[in-house]
Amino acid sequence: MTISIIGVGLLGGSFALAVREKYPKVKFIGVDASIVHGELALAKGLVDEMLPLEDAVPVSTLVVLATPVNTIMDLLPRVLDLLPTGATVIDLGSTKGLICDIADQHPKRAQFVPVHPMAGTENSGPGAAFKELLPGKNLIICDREKSYPDSVKLVEALFRDIGMKIFYMTxxxxxxxxxxxSHLSHISAFALGLTVLEKEKDEKAIFDMASTGFSSTVRLAKSSPQMWAPIFDQNRTNVSQALADYIEFLQRFKEVIDQQDISTSLDFMNRANIIRRVLDGIERK
Amino acid sequence: MTISIIGVGLLGGSFALAVREKYPKVKFIGVDASIVHGELALAKGLVDEMLPLEDAVPVSTLVVLATPVNTIMDLLPRVLDLLPTGATVIDLGSTKGLICDIADQHPKRAQFVPVHPMAGTENSGPGAAFKELLPGKNLIICDREKSYPDSVKLVEALFRDIGMKIFYMTxxxxxxxxxxxSHLSHISAFALGLTVLEKEKDEKAIFDMASTGFSSTVRLAKSSPQMWAPIFDQNRTNVSQALADYIEFLQRFKEVIDQQDISTSLDFMNRANIIRRVLDGIERK
Incomplete structure (x- = not known):
């Protein structure tokens, strides 16, 4: 079996490392616009060779699109055009609506399986890839009924075997x-980072006074702008509504603090505390 | 030497554990409004005995106020009234303005040293205390010149010896x-928790789809409302301004997303990425 990874970064590279461990005979081909990423991916053993997309896809059993979501939209029709009969293409993008719309217009739609692994870190590139990223996490498969059953079976087998739990939705x-x-927590972290950096012109002051609590809350502000800008754009209707909801809660919180309404302040926080039940589960994953 | 810990929770208990390791002959007395907390603190070895405040303070070399900040304001004048000559009282509160104002009105002001250790977790109570919480973190001492030099020396010696770095400010x-x-990142996490819980009535959906990134950003939403409500209240002028700044950034981010202004979106995130330099330092602490 030959698997091509288009975009040998954190996610594509981590997928390759996890699959390699379970399927040592699979040949991995890397495709990447960056020569340096290609060199790193080869040096780290993420892939066995780097090839141009046009050479990689026709010899692949499975093609994995692991680029930013705007590039996935550009590449998916090209990959489907080049894809041999019986082969499958998946994307690992964090948005699914527009990507599935594009796929739906292609005559080879059934060879495509849109998936999204619920995993990531604030780091990116092949240097950030590690084989433990995906095992134990959840995978969402969208529109399963639009794909060939054999393509779905291949994808389910690989992801289950590397230890992922599979969910289905539209x-x-x-x-x-x-x-x-996910998207809202990234924006909240980016905005928190901006607010603090704007106020504290002296970075050392932040460093001296911030605790690990601040560090945890703002961690996602380190994430890749090139990856996230197209996600926010593709999912802008939902993201905009989520942001509006979030801003409204913040404004109500601000009013409660301004008015010294301690009992409502306590009530807000007691309700937010319910998240502990959810988080304790996530952290055990 | 006898040290009384008033409020044998996360911070008071962790301080006792860290000091005990370096100064095994110190006697620790606990004072707590909760009988259960007292039992836990004794069982965990945080303190040697539990006493009422009126009995503990007169026999103490050092009194540590480690309660929520509203209780610190209530207790500080009482503790100073009872404090023997030559003894010192410190508070570990997350706000300093109102607490120092109260202290400034007391004839024994010079026996008080206001400090704030830049450390904490989202957990509270004696069960959450651990001896590694404070070592390696920063301590802020306020208004050093208003305290007896010997009181400042005692405080500096203890905190330095448990591995904390000391900073001074008003x-x-x-x-x-x-x-x-700190305060803003707690509110941003509480509001994020509320927003997501409000939208996702089915907690299992959050659990299935959230990644460790969400978990990290929202972690502080698990924090104690009883501790944080009085902090936000005491520091409401600054907190309200910080929240206004944060909401403004979020609104600008929302407009940029609504208008599909990818280049400004990228610019915001690239600027927020600068936080990496600061965070990498904090995480190494």
Missing amino acids: PKEHDLHLAYV | PKEHDLHLAYV
């Missing part, structure tokens, strides 16, 4: 939920 | 900086 459900549980 | 500077690097 692209619309996916994008709505993700706006709240 | 209560006003402290409260302004903390609004941005």
